[in-house]
Amino acid sequence: MGDLVRVGLLALVLGVLLACGSESSSPQEADGEAGSGADAPGDGDGPAAGAPDVLPCDVAEVVVNNCLRCHGDEPIGGAIKLVTHEDWHRASPLYDPDKMVYEVAQIRINNGEMPQGATMSESDLEVLDAWLEAGAAAGVEDDVECVAALPDPPVATGSPADRDADDSCNREGANDPIVPRDDETCYEFLTHGQSGVDDTSKFQVPQGESYHEIYYDVPWESTDLMTRFGGDLDNLEVLHHYLIFTSNNTRQVPGDVARNVPGTTLGTQATLIGGWAVGGCGQELPEDVGGELPASELVMIQWHMFNTTGAEAEDGSKLQICVVPEGSREHVAGVTFLGTENFGGFAGMPPGENHFTTRCRNDSGGPVTLMGFTPHMHLIGTNMKTEVERLDGTLETIFDKPFDFDYQVGYQLPERVVVEDGETLVTTCSYFNDTGSNVGFGESTDSEMCYNYVAYYPSGVLNKSAFSLIGALNTCW
Template identity: 25%
Template structure:
């Protein structure tokens, strides 16, 4: 048993219990009574549970300030209070995170226009006594302060998935039944979200310290996204930033959700492999179990220097995605946004560098910029000019290599936005650098193994779709990018060589639509003439796929995320 779990249980025992005799969060809390508590609100004024004795029911919801799900559900709790407040409901938010100060709680209240009391549980006394583990997590109590419902708010958002809309409003259904005096049909659901950042009762006994061992790992692997102004939900740039997130960090590492990387390590070596090494994982675990000592601040390495301006240098041309900013709503699932731009290229262009820059990094998940050939209405899937995802690098070509774009071509910006709880605006753009035709020795080209004629039956959990691309001259393969939508489950590239042998070039056993990763080979792979590259995609159209918009529908090819695609993108140059 981990020391952090022992510390948590000791904390529960030392603080006593507000939930009757319950001190074990694994046991059901339904039917147990919550004793009164008093905590300061976001502005320091004390608020007690006894202040709401006139209420027929109270939803005690554990929240944080930076958890992505809390940012989305805060406004939804406002709506719940507005809908049922006159009938006798009171929502109370409780922040037990040690990493969230009163100032940050007040900022969360202001930013999300929270209308219900938001209280600060310093030392996580109430969270420990009630057995709360996550943010958000709901305890709905009746007029006698007995727990009648415990779990999630609804099923729209979860860890690693977002539905187009909720299919079951668990908390609202429970409130309605309780106010009507009816039995709650489903009194307990699983709460999903971030771990509550607890004050650990663990002595700092470990030899692994943040300054000497952990900070270098986070600097190398995490802070490119987990820093101020980037899309990650919280920062990891200092010791104080990390405290309180340790359990969440361990969970996403153990589940291989972070850093984002889905390639099977048994096949291929990649220049942009983001995985933590076994030693790095072990050090982080030892540090948490050892009480998370800071160590000597003199051992702390300097933060990496991130380029504030263009990483490719001053571009020859800057191209915006549209004339005016696009408004990103506060919540919900926003489908791909596509904007066609005429860059005004009246002569052929030879691109040697291109960089996509999100204007609002807090909501831009990724950018893809395709070329639309002259007089064409559709994009050329074999010509992706540039892409952006958190932590990615721009396109920079050397050794006489360039991308050839015909005169009169237009550009398609494909934008993937992630709402973060407040209405935002974005006007992303790219910068491009050119060279003259006489300087170009080779063209960077794209190829696709694609299948548009498939039908995925409803409820099918392992539907296989295949496609192949023949190679008519010797090539050097540089990268591969599998592409599917919300039902994508797995993807594999296999080269079948002229001599009859086969090689797995890339295997992605757990495809994640949220991360459109380009897998860049560490060394270009020679693909001889006569080879065929076979792509195998597996789709999960069952109810067990939590991202599935509708498991009852037959699904085919389409541009929107509720449709599907099956594309194996490849970048290559002609061999010498």
């Protein structure tokens, strides 16, 4: 919550500065406060007559760098266009129709929801917040040329300049369809519309926000090692995020298309093997590592679609998972869950702030090397942290990220972390329960989960075969 508190304080400070400055008669204030509203759309803060439909150039630069890779001329993942002045001065279509888009933007940049999955620099936040606070006035004639000369926004399918340095999407071609290398076999998982293994019809994407699960046969040999996943994303306008699980789920058969499934119906022995969210990319394991593929019966791909096009849409994305034969990588990595399913017993967690801390000790007799984490919680999850308790008792934080259900991604550690025999992984899931009632563990989104999937090698040594994490506070899955 530290970041949010800081951002909140900053907004407060800015608010005070603006209040002091409002006596001045800058052109922006003249529009906002004293303008006759001759051509303002309703709330009196539109552009002055004849003002160009651009943003002031300094604001436009911040918007280009932080927002337009999702909110550009062709918005992705359910976002809306935020390019021209007019785009900011219309009723908010998604969030609150009683507010203007720029008013919603001010709320969402200050509560940390936007830019989704990234953080703005404090100076950028200041520029944008001050402009929004003053009524988001249009630019002047001089801004037209300046705005036109700004560089293109970072693309969603490449190396977005504004991402974290430790974000592995920061590389060329990060979202291109995968071309198998000599030693690789890549399997395709088509997003299709009707149940049946041979169906190739497009998936009909309903309007608004929706979750769907599509099931596939496991195509690889159980001894194969995963090298990477990604694929050919078809309709980026409506794709919000996907998670790839393998599991045994006796309720489903390969080819099944389960539409409108809220929550995550994992079945048994579920393992998360990949994930992507709007603005993200496919992932690749380091050259010396292959990922063990769990011996499961089904692959399940969960899609979160967000269709704001105003009509039904279609998608035919083809995800790819690539493997190499056993023995072709120096290290074999596996995945285990850290976390808990116990949120205060049957009662569940009470309203307000909640933290659940669990311990997983390396009893394997040797070192374990950690490579990355993928947190998974539901709607009220706020933060995931994993520390290593070293042999001398010190706690070292190796992973600490805010959690956003609408932006679930995996994180590679900037450097691999070695956990010696006898050392313990201490994992804390944090929640802000604003539902007004207790929330327990469960698969639907109105109940909660607390899993920090960790990729590590040698595979298997941290897995303690706990049947369920309920009540098992001091173990790993």
